[in-house]
Amino acid sequence: MKKTTLAILLILSGIASAQTSSLKAGLWDMKQIKQVLDGQDMSAKMAAVQEKMQESMAKMTPEQRKKMEGMMNMGAGGTIRVCISPAMAARNAPIVDREGHCAPAKVTRSGNTSTFEFNCTNNGRTSVGSGKSTVNGDTVSTSVDMTVTDAKGHHSIQSESQMTFLGADCQGIKPADQMMKEMHGTTQQK
Template identity: 35%
Template sequence: MSRLSTTLLLSALSCFGVAHAQSTKPGLWDITQKMGGNAEVDKAMAQMQQQMAGMSPAEKKMMQDMLARQGMSMPAASAGGGMAMKVCITPEMAAKQDMPVQADGECTTTITSRSANSLKMTFVCKNPPSTGEGTYTFSGDTAYTMKMLMKTTHQGKPVSTTLDGQGKWLSASCGAVKPLK
């Protein structure tokens, strides 16, 4: 996997937790996201998806285990070239209406405004180095849409990436998916 696609994937995964920062229903959520913004990013994402599809069983298990420690399941390709994954939100997390603590402490997220149906936030990640801002628009407590702009560097050049996503509540039971940390 190229350094750019790895950086973008890790930055995106660090942002998944924000989905429950507004009033949301606890349980299993289906999260889909699509990155874009420039030809290099689109190429890197297509390459990353090909590489993920071609991973050996041992490599897939290693990635699944890493994501499971963060409370996420293995991303899968979704319609339109995006990524889809399942995320578990506990009742305690939903009640806090706040960001989960990143297990590695590498990202800091700040909620800049909140209304009845939207949330605006910014984030800064140390590893991979990236910054961004985003807006979540909620449809009750069982669905949301998201738009985000992320900035990082690749080979010393600035790279801006857009991230469009949505979340949909699936069930009260998370099954085998562990809660976000």
């Protein structure tokens, strides 16, 4: 479940799209600010799920709660902790699909802001859209607007997220690119 949740967040939130020349390797705290799927604001639903999870965790023993938080890579206030590997930081280009197979068609940088466009097809799924990432010190704000087409139909997604750098030590959290490779390998084996 943890890997699936991370994959969904990486795809829908644009966190992986926040890659600019200022992205540092290490631990980042990711906060979803806005999530609209097919015109429906998912923020309330996501907040309700998060609240139920927090309620369940409040009933756990401190040891159980710590273990659950570690499994889900949760930070304060329900944020998600993500480890960016040195290879991801050095990439200096947005990643627009979870396997990293799709390079953006166009990337423009101006000061601390990167804008990008993409039109990708991978494993029968097409993603077309654009995004913008802005770096302010140790904070990266990203917005993405895309249309995803797969066997289930067309879906429009608008999202905004914010990442805050916590430090070079990932505190035992696997780098996101490694998790995606492991998840992709598991999917391939099935």
